[in-house]
Amino acid sequence: MGAPKQRWTSEEEAALRAGIARHGVGKWRTILKDPEFSSTLCYRSNVDLKDKWRNMNVIVSTSSSRDKAKSALKRIRTIPKNNEHTMAITRVTSDIDDEIVDEKPIVSLPSEAKNTSSSKKSHRLDNIIMEAIKNLNEPTGSHRTTIANYIEEQYWPPSDFDHLLSAKLKDLSTSGKLIKMA
C-alpha cells in the first residue's frame, strides 16, 4: 500500500518550478536538497518530481482530433530543435557552476515593485521578467541566465530570446524598474 495520494499543492508546484529554474531540469535530487525547497517538498521524492514535471508538460487533449488511441496516453510538448541554438536549459547550470564567462548582471526588484495585482494580465515581456524575478525571490538578486531559464520553463520564447532578454534587462535597469547589483 503506497501513499494514499496527495495532490500537488500550488506551493509545491511553485517550489518545483523555482527549483528547476535554479538547478535546471533533471536535477531533482539537487532541488530536493536545496534548503529553500526541501521544506515544502519534503514529502516528495526525486522520482515524484520527475513524474510531476512530466504531468505538468502534458498537452491538454482537446479531443478535437479523432483520438482513437488510448485516452490515457498524452502528448508531450514537442520541443523544437532549433539548430545552433541548442539547449538553453542544460547550459545554464554549467554557466552557474563554472561562474566563468562575461559580466554577470545581477538584477533585483525595487522594494515597492512587489505589487502582484497591479501588473496587467498582459504578457508583455516586461511583466514576464518582473514576475520571474519576483517568483525566483532570490535575496541577492537573479542572474540573467537564471531569469532566462525560469521564463523558458513557463513560456515558449523565440529562439533569439537571450538577446531579447538582455536588451530588455538593460532597459529596465536604465529606467529604474530594476536594480542592477554590482
Next chain:
DNA sequence: ATAGGGGTAACA
C-alpha cells in the same frame, strides 16, 4: 541518479 516508456488506482 536520471530519462522515459508504460501501467493503473484514485482522484475530479
Next chain:
DNA sequence: TGTTACCCCTAT
C-alpha cells in the same frame, strides 16, 4: 469519463 499521482521497469 478524463486527469493525475504513483508505481514498475529498463537503459544510460
